[in-house]
Amino acid sequence: MSSVGFAEAIDDAIAERMAVDPAILVFGEDVQLLRRNLYARFGAERVRNAPISEAAFLGAAVGAAMAGLRPVVEIMMADFLTVAVDALVNHAAKLADFSGGSWGAPMVVRVACGGGYGDGGQHEQSLWGWLAHIPGMAVVVPSNPVDAAGLMRTALAHDGPVVFLEHKLLADNWLEALGRGGRSGLEFDVPPAGARAAHPLPANRVAFGRASVVRSGGSLTLVSLGVGVHQALEAAEALAEDGISAGVIDLRSVSPLDRGCLVEQVGQTGRVVVVDEDYLRFGLSGEIAACLLEAGLRPRFARVATEGTIPFARHLERSALPNPDRVMRACRQVLSS
Amino acid sequence: MPADPWLIYRWMLASRLFEQEVARLWHAGLVSGEMHLGTGEEGIDAGVVTHLGEGDAMALDHRGTPPLLMRGANPVSLLREILGREDGLCRGRGGHMHLFIPELLSASSGIVGASGPMAAGFALASQQLRPGRVAVAFFGEAAMNEGALLESLNLAVAWRLPVLFVCKDNGWSITTHSPSMTGGALLARARAFGMPAADVDGTDALAVSAMTEALLPHLRQGNGPAFLLARCVHLDGHFLGDALLEAVRRPLQVLAPMAIPLARSALSRHGARFRDRSHAVTDLLTRAGRASSAARSLPDPLDRTRRALLGDPDRLRMLEATVAAEVRAVVDVALEETP
Ligand SMILES: Cc1ncc(C[n+]2csc(CCOP(=O)(O)OP(=O)(O)O)c2C)c(N)n1
Numbered sequence: 320m321s322s323v324g325f326a327e328a329i330d331d332a333i334a335e336r337m338a339v340d341p342a343i344l345v346f347g348e349d350v351q352l353l354r355r356n357l358y359a360r361f362g363a364e365r366v367r368n369a370p371i372s373e374a375a376f377l378g379a380a381v382g383a384a385m386a387g388l389r390p391v392v393e394i395m396m397a398d399f400l401t402v403a404v405d406a407l408v409n410h411a412a413k414l415a416d417f418s419g420g421s422w423g424a425p426m427v428v429r430v431a432c433g434g435g436y437g438d439g440g441q442h443e444q445s446l447w448g449w450l451a452h453i454p455g456m457a458v459v460v461p462s463n464p465v466d467a468a469g470l471m472r473t474a475l476a477h478d479g480p481v482v483f484l485e486h487k488l489l490a491d492n493w494l495e496a497l498g499r500g501g502r503s504g505l506e507f508d509v510p511p512a513g514a515r516a517a518h519p520l521p522a523n524r525v526a527f528g529r530a531s532v533v534r535s536g537g538s539l540t541l542v543s544l545g546v547g548v549h550q551a552l553e554a555a556e557a558l559a560e561d562g563i564s565a566g567v568i569d570l571r572s573v574s575p576l577d578r579g580c581l582v583e584q585v586g587q588t589g590r591v592v593v594v595d596e597d598y599l600r601f602g603l604s605g606e607i608a609a610c611l612l613e614a615g616l617r618p619r620f621a622r623v624a625t626e627g628t629i630p631f632a633r634h635l636e637r638s639a640l641p642n643p644d645r646v647m648r649a650c651r652q653v654l655s656s
Numbered sequence: 657m658p659a660d661p662w663l664i665y666r667w668m669l670a671s672r673l674f675e676q677e678v679a680r681l682w683h684a685g686l687v688s689g690e691m692h693l694g695t696g697e698e699g700i701d702a703g704v705v706t707h708l709g710e711g712d713a714m715a716l717d718h719r720g721t722p723p724l725l726m727r728g729a730n731p732v733s734l735l736r737e738i739l740g741r742e743d744g745l746c747r748g749r750g751g752h753m754h755l756f757i758p759e760l761l762s763a764s765s766g767i768v769g770a771s772g773p774m775a776a777g778f779a780l781a782s783q784q785l786r787p788g789r790v791a792v793a794f795f796g797e798a799a800m801n802e803g804a805l806l807e808s809l810n811l812a813v814a815w816r817l818p819v820l821f822v823c824k825d826n827g828w829s830i831t832t833h834s835p836s837m838t839g840g841a842l843l844a845r846a847r848a849f850g851m852p853a854a855d856v857d858g859t860d861a862l863a864v865s866a867m868t869e870a871l872l873p874h875l876r877q878g879n880g881p882a883f884l885l886a887r888c889v890h891l892d893g894h895f896l897g898d899a900l901l902e903a904v905r906r907p908l909q910v911l912a913p914m915a916i917p918l919a920r921s922a923l924s925r926h927g928a929r930f931r932d933r934s935h936a937v938t939d940l941l942t943r944a945g946r947a948s949s950a951a952r953s954l955p956d957p958l959d960r961t962r963r964a965l966l967g968d969p970d971r972l973r974m975l976e977a978t979v980a981a982e983v984r985a986v987v988d989v990a991l992e993e994t995p
């Protein structure tokens with residue numbers, strides 16, 4: 320049976336829309352090679368290499384979006400968004416509010432993120448909580464090719480800015496270039512169900528702000544996104560062997576956040592473990608706790624997140640990022656009463 | 657003082673052999689992540705670093721290993737860092753893109769363009785605390801399109817900061833040919849900020865050294881920054897496993913799996929005009945060749961420096977044997993287990 324990879328699924332969803340919407344342009348550093356299948360089909364006018372000038376081309380995307388285009392801008396890694404973030408924070412995200420709702424910037428910022436291949440703390444950050452902190456832009460983080468394609472279709476129909484984060488352990492082209500580099504025998508914790516899906520993919524959209532309950536369970540709810548979803552599923556399976564029924568929520572979008580789903584699921588179990596590859600403090604995991612409290616719930620709560628700068632060494636990196644052992648420990652902690 | 661060609665060659669050779677060992681360890685899977693080597697740019701690094709001394713600072717890019725070795729970094733702890741060991745230079749936290757040596761006022765960054773502002777800050781501290789000392793910013797030609805670097809060129813002029821901006825021009829930014837994404841000429845660009853700028857063949861270490869020597873008094877006397885543009889090649893491509901380089905070396909393995917999806921895309925209904933599509937496909941198929949012929953168009957800086965020393969073959973042989981033995985010893989010690 321043939322299958323489709325994560326990045327390929329996203330590329331195909333973009334191609335699908337580019338074929339019918341001439342307003343869509345793809346640009347970013349090295350995209351002609353990186354997205355060569357789009358380049359070969361849509362040519363150099365619509366698939367443009369950019370200089371290493373993120374502040375300029377991300378800023379230009381905002382202007383282009385305001386003036387009738389629908390740019391898909393690639394920023395190689397979330398870490399590099401930092402040099403250009405004014406375009407998002409002060410401009411794209413503010414436009415609809417500043418203009419009293421009369422003007423929008425429909426654009427997609429496609430960004431590789433995440434760690435697990437030993438590239439160090441300037442190349443492996445997730446930063447989705449940091450981005451989602453800003454009102455006025457959507458931030459989505461798919462965990463598998465089907466959702467990735469479905470979210471990209473929605474992004475390409477959205478009327479405002481969308482940051483679309485693709486994890487490098489799921490997108491095989493990124494892992495190949497940055498982690499493997501043509502070497503054999505290296506091991507990475509690539510979740511098979513996250514990296515590939517059966518061909519053909521369903522052609523539907525995945526709405527923003529709609530989490531997916533990927534496993535139901537009565538005694539504990541694991542909440543995650545991206546690669547963390549697969550670690551949560553692994554933990555849930557291990558718990559099932561001990562007779563504990565754990566459910567798993569795949570958030571899929573950070574902003575908007577599916578508060579209803581969280582409240583409903585955790586309301587049933589009274590125990591929640593958040594698995595979040597972004598930083599621990601002032602981020603998504605705290606937001607989830609707040610949203611449960613605001614809904615009047617008082618669940619047992621634990622979180623597994625990235626606690627500090629991600630170290631380069633693989634063994635240190637492994638313990639700094641969420642991993643199955645840490646997830647299991649957190650589960651036992653909330654179950655222990 | 658004109659540079660000692662023997663010392664320069666010794667540095668370049670030590671750096672080359674060291675990085676070849678890094679490559680071997682990386683290929684063996686003992687080094688994780690990306691690996692950007694400075695192989696091919698040693699002439700620039702050596703020609704500049706030979707004029708630095710106590711109190712001078714270096715802001716490095718993602719190819720920081722050669723300048724650090726030349727500046728006197730401990731090669732064992734550097735290699736251990738690259739291997740991700742907790743007894744490494746930065747306790748395994750940094751890796752090859754994030755190397756920091758406070759005693760040498762040397763810091764690297766994996767963020768393109770970051771060395772410009774960093775060097776400006778180092779130079780500000782020199783101006784206030786260590787008059788006469790300078791800061792060097794090393795970066796590639798494509799970084800010259802990064803806003804922060806351009807702003808730092810201006811800042812350095814406005815504040816008369818003693819920064820030597822060293823632009824290592826290999827013509828490529830990963831898979832993008834830099835001239836295709838760069839307006840105007842870099843030398844003119846630097847001059848437009850109001851600083852002296854010179855260009856030099858970066859494969860000629862002695863020429864780089866002479867040019868650096870000519871520029872530095874301007875900085876040390878407190879007259880502000882200067883800019884040095886030096887051409888080079890990166891012999892191991894952008895990083896190890898570089899797809900463009902691999903496409904040249906092993907075209908069938910690299911290009912074959914790309915061919916079917918590419919053809920399918922190029923022939924899909926609804927897309928650009930035929931001419932634009934065929935232009936794109938041709939561009940993709942020839943890009944690797946263009947990258948490699950650019951690489952072959954310049955001499956290896958090591959050979960070039962070596963040629964100046966052929967007059968004393970015995971000394972040369974001895975030097976090469978010594979350096980090779982030293983690097984081997986570094987690798988052996990670095991790989992030892994420590995309790
Ligand atoms: C801000 C930022 N954008 C993009 C990258 C990804 N990147 C790493 S090296 C590189 C190319 C740099 O080209 P150049 O400055 O010419 O240096 P070279 O690698 O050729 O030595 C790019 C795009 C990055 N590290 N940082």
Ligand SMILES: [Mg+2]
Pocket residue numbers: 796797798824825826827828829830834
């Ligand atoms: Mg370059």
